[in-house]
Each structure stands twice: as C-alpha cells, then as structure tokens.
Amino acid sequence: xxxxxxxxxxxxxxxxxxxYTSDLEVLLKLKSSMxxxxxxxxxxxDPSGESTSPHCFFxxxxxxxxxxxxxxNMSFHNLSGSxxxxxxxxxxxxNLILAANNLTGRIPAEMANLTSLKILNISNNMFMGNFPGxxxxxxxxxxxxxxxxxxxxxxxxxxxxxxxxxxHLHLGGNFFFGRIPESYSKIQSLEYxxxxxxxxxxxxxxxxxxxxxxxxxxxxxxxxxxxxxxxEFGSLTSxxxxxxxxxxxxxxxxASLGHLKHLRRLYLQMNSLLGAIPHELSGLASLEHLDLxxxxxxxxxxxxxxxxxNVTLIHLFKNNLSGPIPQFIGDLPNLQxxxxxxxxxxxxxxxxxxxxxxVTHLDASSNCLTGSxxxxxxxxxxxxxxxxxxxxxxxxIPEELGYCKSLTKIRLMNxxxxxxxxxxxxxxxxxxxxxxxxxxxxxxxxxxxxxxxxERLDLSRNGITGRIPPAFDNFLNLxxxxxxxxxxxxxxxxxxxxxxxxxGINLSTxxxxxxxPTSISSCTSLTSIDFSRNSLDGEIPSGIASLKNLGMLDxxxxxxxxxxxxxxxxxxxxxxxxxxxxxxxxxxxxxGQLLxxxxxxxxGNPNLCPPHNMSCQSxxxxxxxxxxxxxxxWHSIRKLLVSIITLCLLSIx
Amino acid sequence: xxxxxxxxxxxxxLTVTLTVTLVSVANGNSEGDALYTLRKSxxxxxxxxxxxxxxxxxxxxxxxxxxxxxxxxxxxDLGNSNLSGHLVRELGKLEHLQYLEVYxxxxxxxIPSELGNLRNLVSLDLYNNNISGIIPTSLGKLKSLVxxxxxGNRLTGPIPRELVGISSLKVVDVSNNDICGTIPTSGPFExxxxxxxxxxxRLEGPELLGLASYDTNCS
Numbered sequence: 052x053x054x055x056x057x058x059x060x061x062x063x064x065x066x067x068x069x070x071y072t073s074d075l076e077v078l079l080k081l082k083s084s085m086x087x088x089x090x091x092x093x094x095x096x097d098p099s100g101e102s103t104s105p106h107c108f109f110x111x112x113x114x115x116x117x118x119x120x121x122x123x124n125m126s127f128h129n130l131s132g133s134x135x136x137x138x139x140x141x142x143x144x145x146n147l148i149l150a151a152n153n154l155t156g157r158i159p160a161e162m163a164n165l166t167s168l169k170i171l172n173i174s175n176n177m178f179m180g181n182f183p184g185x186x187x188x189x190x191x192x193x194x195x196x197x198x199x200x201x202x203x204x205x206x207x208x209x210x211x212x213x214x215x216x217x218x219h220l221h222l223g224g225n226f227f228f229g230r231i232p233e234s235y236s237k238i239q240s241l242e243y244x245x246x247x248x249x250x251x252x253x254x255x256x257x258x259x260x261x262x263x264x265x266x267x268x269x270x271x272x273x274x275x276x277x278x279x280x281x282x283e284f285g286s287l288t289s290x291x292x293x294x295x296x297x298x299x300x301x302x303x304x305x306a307s308l309g310h311l312k313h314l315r316r317l318y319l320q321m322n323s324l325l326g327a328i329p330h331e332l333s334g335l336a337s338l339e340h341l342d343l344x345x346x347x348x349x350x351x352x353x354x355x356x357x358x359x360x361n362v363t364l365i366h367l368f369k370n371n372l373s374g375p376i377p378q379f380i381g382d383l384p385n386l387q388x389x390x391x392x393x394x395x396x397x398x399x400x401x402x403x404x405x406x407x408x409x410v411t412h413l414d415a416s417s418n419c420l421t422g423s424x425x426x427x428x429x430x431x432x433x434x435x436x437x438x439x440x441x442x443x444x445x446x447x448i449p450e451e452l453g454y455c456k457s458l459t460k461i462r463l464m465n466x467x468x469x470x471x472x473x474x475x476x477x478x479x480x481x482x483x484x485x486x487x488x489x490x491x492x493x494x495x496x497x498x499x500x501x502x503x504x505x506e507r508l509d510l511s512r513n514g515i516t517g518r519i520p521p522a523f524d525n526f527l528n529l530x531x532x533x534x535x536x537x538x539x540x541x542x543x544x545x546x547x548x549x550x551x552x553x554x555g556i557n558l559s560t561x562x563x564x565x566x567x568p569t570s571i572s573s574c575t576s577l578t579s580i581d582f583s584r585n586s587l588d589g590e591i592p593s594g595i596a597s598l599k600n601l602g603m604l605d606x607x608x609x610x611x612x613x614x615x616x617x618x619x620x621x622x623x624x625x626x627x628x629x630x631x632x633x634x635x636x637x638x639x640x641x642x643g644q645l646l647x648x649x650x651x652x653x654x655g656n657p658n659l660c661p662p663h664n665m666s667c668q669s670x671x672x673x674x675x676x677x678x679x680x681x682x683x684x685w686h687s688i689r690k691l692l693v694s695i696i697t698l699c700l701l702s703i704x
Numbered sequence: 705x706x707x708x709x710x711x712x713x714x715x716x717x718l719t720v721t722l723t724v725t726l727v728s729v730a731n732g733n734s735e736g737d738a739l740y741t742l743r744k745s746x747x748x749x750x751x752x753x754x755x756x757x758x759x760x761x762x763x764x765x766x767x768x769x770x771x772x773x774x775x776x777x778x779x780x781d782l783g784n785s786n787l788s789g790h791l792v793r794e795l796g797k798l799e800h801l802q803y804l805e806v807y808x809x810x811x812x813x814x815i816p817s818e819l820g821n822l823r824n825l826v827s828l829d830l831y832n833n834n835i836s837g838i839i840p841t842s843l844g845k846l847k848s849l850v851x852x853x854x855x856g857n858r859l860t861g862p863i864p865r866e867l868v869g870i871s872s873l874k875v876v877d878v879s880n881n882d883i884c885g886t887i888p889t890s891g892p893f894e895x896x897x898x899x900x901x902x903x904x905x906r907l908e909g910p911e912l913l914g915l916a917s918y919d920t921n922c923s
Binding site: 392393416417484486506507530531554555578579599600602603623624626627644646647648 | 781850
C-alpha cells in the first residue's frame with residue numbers, strides 16, 4: 052500500500068513535471084516550426100537559465116500558479132509555416148493570439164483540445180482550407196473567435212452555433228461561399244458578427260434578427276446576396292453599426308429599420324436599392340453616419356430627417372433623388388460631411404448651411420441646383436472641400452469664403468457664377484485645386500498671391516481681365532495653369548517660368564501681347580504650352596528647344612515673326628506643334644521632328660515655307676531678299692567684289 | 705491574402721470620403737479605372753502618380769493627364785518619370801486617347817495588344833524603356849498614328865506588316881531592340897530612314913519584294 056502511494060506520488064510529481072516541460076517543449080516546438088531563418092523577435096524564448104519554468108518568462112507568454120500557459124500572444128512576429136498539432140497540448144490557454152503573421156496551412160484538429168480558450172485570434176494570416184468549426188465544440192468559454200483576413204474557403208462553419216458565451220465572431224476577409232447559415236441565430240450571446248469580404252450568396256437569413264444582443268453587424272463587400280434587407284432587422288434593437296454595403300442588395304430599404312434607436316452608423320451604399328428613402332428612418336435617433344450612396348433610390352429627402360440631430364455624415368451621391376434640399380439640412384447641429392452629388396436635386400442650397408460651424412466637406416455637384424452660394428459655409432473655419440460643379444448656381448463667391456483658410460479644394464466649374472473672385476482664394480495655405488472653369492467671373496486677379504499647396508489652377512472660360520500677375524511664381528508647387536478663354540491683357544510675365552514643377556500652361560484665347568519671355572527655357576517640367584489666339588509678337592524663342600519633355604506647343608493665331616527655331620527639329624518629345632496663322636517666315640528645315648508635321652501645322656504664314664513644300668522656294672527667296680536687310684547688303688557687296696576682281700583681272704591682262 | 709485584403713471594417717467606419725477598391729462598380733468612370741489599374745502596376749518612387757485618385761468622378765484633374773471638353777482622356781504624359789513596372793491591357797479602353805507618352809522610364813513586360821483599340825491615337829512613344837515581347841500586329845489598326853517610337857527596348861519578333869496600312873505614319877523608330885525579319889519598304893515605310901532600324905542584330909534588312917521566303921527564324 053505504502054509503496055503504491057509512493058508510486059502514485061512519484062507518478063504525480065512526474066506528471067506535474069511532465070506538464071511543465073510539456074508546455075515549455077510545446078512553445079519551443081512552436082518556435083522552431085513557425086519562425087523563419089532570420090530574427091522574429093522570439094530570441095528571448097530561451098530554455099536555458101536557472102528558472103524551473105523559463106517559459107513563463109518568454110515574451111508574449113503568461114502562466115498561472117501551476118506554471119501552465121494561460122495566455123500566448125505571438126502576433127506581429129513574422130511567423131511562417133503552419134501551426135504544429137502540438138499546440139493542442141496547451142490545454143490551459145485562455146488567450147491564443149497568432150494574428151498578423153504569415154502563417155499558412157490548415158488549422159490542426161488538435162486545437163479542439165484547447166478547451167480553456169476564451170479568445171482565439173488568428174486574423175491576418177494565410178490559413179487555408181475549411182475552417183473546422185467542430186474544434187470549438189469543447190471551447191465552452193469561448194468569447195472571441197477572430198479569423199479575419201485569411202484564405203479560408205468552403206461553407207461558413209456551423210460547428211460553433213452551440214457556443215453559449217461567444218460575443219465576437221469575425222469571419223470576414225476570406226473566401227467562404229454559400230449562404231449565411233440560419234443556425235447562426237442560435238448564438239444568442241453574439242454582440243459582434245462580421246462575414247463581409249467573402250464570396251457569400253443566397254438570401255440574408257431573416258433569423259439573424261433573433262440575435263437580440265447584436266451591436267455590430269458587417270455583411271457587405273464582395274459578397275453577392277439574393278434579395279434585399281430583411282425587414283426583421285428592425286427588431287435588432289441593440290444594433291449600433293449596420294454595414295451591408297456593396298453586396299448586390301435589391302428591393303427597398305425597410306421602414307422598420309427606423310426602430311433601431313441605438314444605430315450610429317448605417318452603411319447601405321453601392322447596392323441596387325430602389326424606391327424612396329423611408330421617412331421612418333427619422334427614428335434613428337442616435338444616427339451619426341448615413342450612407343445610401345450609389346444606389347437607385349428615388350423621391351425626396353424626407354422632411355422628418357430634421358430629427359436626426361446627431362448626424363455628422365450624409366452620403367446620398369449617385370442616386371435618382373429629386374426635389375429640393377430641405378432647409379433643415381442647414382440647421383442640423385452636427386453635420387460635417389454632405390455628399391449629395393449626382394442626383395436631380397433642384398432649387399437652392401439651404402441658406403443656413405455652414406452656420407453650425409462644423410461643415411468640413413460639401414459636394415453637391417452634378418445636380419440642377421440654382422440660387423447663390425450660402426455665405427456662412429465656412430463659418431466654423433473648417434470647410435475643406437467645396438465642390439458645386441455642374442449646376443446652375445448664380446451670384447458671386449461670397450467674400451467670407453476668401454477668409455476660409457481651411458480650404459483644400461474648390462471646384463465650381465460649369466455654373467453661371469459671376470463677380471470678382473475673392474482675393475483671399477489666391478492666398479490659401481492648404482488649397483490644392485482651384486477650378487472655376489466656364490462661369491461668368493470678371494474683374495482682375497489680385498497682385499498678391501501665394502500658396503505652397505496649390506497644384507492646379509483653372510480659371511478658363513470666364514471674363515477675367517487685367518494683367519497676369521507676376522506673383523504666380525509664389526505658387527511653388529503649381530503644375531497646371533489654365534487661364535484660357537478670358538480677357539487677360541499685357542505681357543506674359545517672365546516670373547511664371549520660375550515654377551519648377553509647371554507642367555501645363557494654357558493662356559490661349561486672351562488679349563495678351565508682347566513676346567514670349569526667354570525665361571521659358573528654364574521651366575524644364577513643361578510638357579504642354581498653349582499660347583494660341585492672342586496678340587503675341589516677337590520671335591519664338593529658340594530656348595524652347597531645351598524643354599526636354601515638351602509634348603505640345605501651340606502658338607497659332609498670333610503675330611509671331613521671324614523664323615521657326617531650327618532647334619525644334621531635335622525635340623524628340625514634341626508630338627504636337629501648331630505655329631499656323633502668324634507672320635513667320637523662312638524655310639523650315641525638312642529634318643528631324645519637323646518632318647512629322649503636315650502643312651496644317653504651318654499654314655497661314657504667307658512667308659513661311661513648310662518642310663515638305665518645294666514650290667514655295669522662290670517665294671522664300673524673294674521674301675528673304677525683301678525682308679532681310681543684312682542678306683541684301685551681303686548680296687550687294689558680293690556683286691561689288693566680283694566687279695572689282697573682274698576689273699583687276701582685266702587690268703592685269 | 706483574402707478577397708478583401710484591405711481593411712474593409714476600418715473603411716466602413718472611415719467611409720467619410722473613401723470608397724476605394726470598388727470604384728469601378730461605383731464610379732462608372734472606365735477611363736479613370738483603366739488609368740488607376742495602370743497606376744497599380746507601376747512602381748513610382750518619385751510619386752508622379754500621387755494625384756491619381758480613383759474616387760474622383762473622372763481623371764481629368766489628375767496630373768500628367770489631359771482631357772478634352774467632354775472629360776475624355778486625350779493625353780497621358782509620363783515621359784522621364786522614373787517609372788518601372790508594366791503597362792496594362794486596360795489602356796486600350798481610353799478610346800479618345802491621342803498621345804501616349806511613356807518614354808524614358810524603366811517599364812518592363814510587353815506591349816499590350818489592346819493598344820490596337822486606341823482608334824484616335826496619334827503618338828505612341830514607348831522609347832527608352834525595358835519593354836520585351838513582340839510588337840503587336842493589332843497596332844496596324846491605329847489608322848491615325850503619326851509617331852510610333854519603340855526604340856531602345858528589348859523587343860523581339862518581326863515588324864508587323866500591318867503597319868504598312870497606316871498612311872498617316874510619319875515617324876517610326878524601332879532601333880536598339882532585338883527585332884528580326886525584314887524591314888517593310890512600302891507605304892509609310894518608304895520614307896523612314898534606315899538608321900531608325902539600326903542596332904537590331906537579327907534584322908535582315910529591307911524586304912525584297914517578290915522573293916519567296918521572308919522572316920525565317922522570326923516569329
């Protein structure tokens with residue numbers, strides 16, 4: 052008896068000590084299986100040293116009093132290869148986090164032994180094959196199962212539907228196909244459910260509405276469901292975020308969704324939803340983000356939406372919505388982002404818009420809006436994006452917007468706006484694009500201009516007059532300058548060509564005069580020059596040929612004289628050339644790049660002989676004789692010399 | 705990584721201005737999508753393509769892109785931009801494109817045959833890159849082409865006979881490649897100087913019309 056008791060003791064001690072070394076051995080086995088040849092941050096997983104249970108001091112490892120591993124976090128360690136079956140021996144582990152590595156292969160069935168698990172996170176790896184839901188059968192304490200962003204395929208696992216404590220289930224970002232199982236409605240403890248970013252199909256089960264504790268549901272992106280949003284979802288009264296975007300939903304938005312009093316974010320964009328926006332959605336008292344964009348919704352914005360006091364973001368763009376933009380939109384106290392472009396909205400923008408001092412982004416472009424621009428848009432000094440293009444707005448840009456230093460984008464083209472552009476617009480620190488094309492703006496540009504962020508300035512097709520200010524060279528990052536179709540006069544200021552990054556300049560169709568500044572040759576980023584249809588004169592500077600990236604040069608319809616610089620024949624980058632309708636003369640060399648252009652590039656210059664044209668040779672000679680003084684002089688001297696030599700020779704004889 | 709390897713859950717909560725990857729479905733601007741596909745397959749250390757934002761309604765404000773008044777892309781100016789990577793088939797969707805300037809970079813891969821769909825193309829400048837493969841015969845469909853400059857690459861195969869039918873062609877340069885076969889002599893090729901074919905060791909010289917065998921060992 053005593054012997055067997057001793058034996059029992061020895062066995063017990065042996066068992067316990069085996070248990071220690073087992074966990075240590077398991078961890079060392081994990082390290083050797085899953086680490087790559089170079090450093091992976093597990094250097095300190097070193098079994099040597101005085102401690103009897105060194106593994107409890109490994110980084111990412113925590114033990115209980117019995118020196119058993121209860122927590123193992125190996126995330127972001129560049130692990131690769133597959134998880135060895137030995138992992139199943141860590142049966143006391145409660146938190147197992149292997150996230151953000153390059154692990155591959157399948158989930159070992161031995162993981163079913165991890166019956167103490169509360170948190171299992173293997174997200175952001177490359178695990179593949181089916182996800183064996185059965186391994187969770189014994190994991191009665193499991194609260195978090197996160198397998199997001201792997202290469203799992205097959206059907207969504209159903210082995211986990213009997214878990215009684217599961218709160219967080221993230222199956223998204225894999226290649227699962229088939230339907231969302233109806234049986235998922237059994238997981239009554241669920242608070243977070245995500246299966247977006249897969250290849251799921253079929254109808255979304257209405258039974259998911261039984262998940263009364265559900266706060267977050269993500270079903271969208273890359274999935275392609277049949278049918279629409281189950282109206283039963285209106286009873287998911289704990290829901291805070293509902294994201295069913297971009298997954299082929301059809302039908303109408305159920306009015307019952309208006310019951311979701313705690314819903315903060317409703318994302319239904321990029322589907323094929325139709326019908327009107329239900330006015331019942333005004334019941335979404337907690338709503339902050341509303342995104343119904345890119346659908347086929349029709350009708351008007353419901354007046355009841357004035358109740359949505361907490362809304363910060365409204366995305367309704369690319370639908371078939373119509374009617375006016377209701378006045379209450381201007382009164383919403385928290386509205387920051389209003390994106391309603393690409394609809395058939397009519398009438399005016401609410402005059403109050405911006406008075407809440409919070410508006411940051413406004414894009415109402417491509418509608419049928421009229422009236423003037425609300426003056427308080429930037430009252431809070433936060434307006435960044437200001438886009439109203441393709442509408443029928445009239446009146447001026449309010450002066451107040453000239454003080455709106457937060458502006459990053461102004462795009463107002465294709466309207467009937469008028470007046471002088473506020474000077475402050477040309478002195479903005481963060482403004483990257485000013486696009487005012489095709490309006491009726493008038494007046495002059497300010498002489499003081501600056502802005503290191505400005506990259507594109509397009510004022511074309513307006514009635515702006517005055518001189519082109521030299522201060523354009525203060526826009527240090529300017530890449531495209533389009534001033535065509537205005538009434539600018541005076542010279543092209545030479546300072547413009549100091550801009551190191553200027554790639555495209557279009558001053559066409561103005562009243563500019565004087566010569567092209569020779570400084571143009573230093574503006575080496577230029578790819579496109581259009582000075583056509585002005586009253587420019589002088590010669591085309593030969594320095595233009597040093598612009599190695601110039602692809603387009605149009606100086607047609609001006610009063611340029613002299614010769615076409617022959618250096619242009621060496622400009623291999625130049626594929627578009629138009630010098631027609633000027634007063635150029637001489638013969639254009641029939642060589643190099645100049646051979647590629649046909650006569651239309653050179654026509655309308657009575658004294659110019661294009662490269663291919665042989666018949667104008669005599670015309671050129673007489674033109675040269677009459678127009679070129681020096682040549683005539685040399686001709687006379689030559690005649691005189693010949694006469695003198697002849698006389699000398701005669702006198703010798 | 706998986707089908708949705710971009711962090712869509714993050715995006716869901718950051719939907720403020722970004723609807724990035726599915727723009728091709730959402731946006732409906734096929735020209736912007738085609739160019740964005742090009743951006744994704746190019747390596748761009750100088751960030752010349754930084755402004756190529758696919759969430760914009762069209763690519764007409766992107767730098768190095770020029771559009772006409774109907775917001776169709778007419779010019780792509782990416783010469784001398786330190787780009788590598790490769791061209792994409794989707795470029796063939798730019799139906800109004802007239803000038804494709806991608807010269808003096810380090811582009812690899814082959815010339816997509818879909819470029820033959822660019823009916824309005826006036827200039828195809830791919831010279832001084834690292835492009836390999838053959839000159840697609842589909843380029844013979846480019847009936848408005850004036851400039852075809854493919855010199856300074858690693859192109860192989862023959863000069864397609866189909867190019868002879870492009871009467872607008874003025875400047876052809878395939879020098880400094882590994883082209884084989886013979887040089888066409890009819891149509892636009894009557895006026896192309898011989899040094900635009902030089903430094904192609906396997907190029908046999910001008911075609912001799914009437915003789916039987918052509919382009920042996922050259923396919």
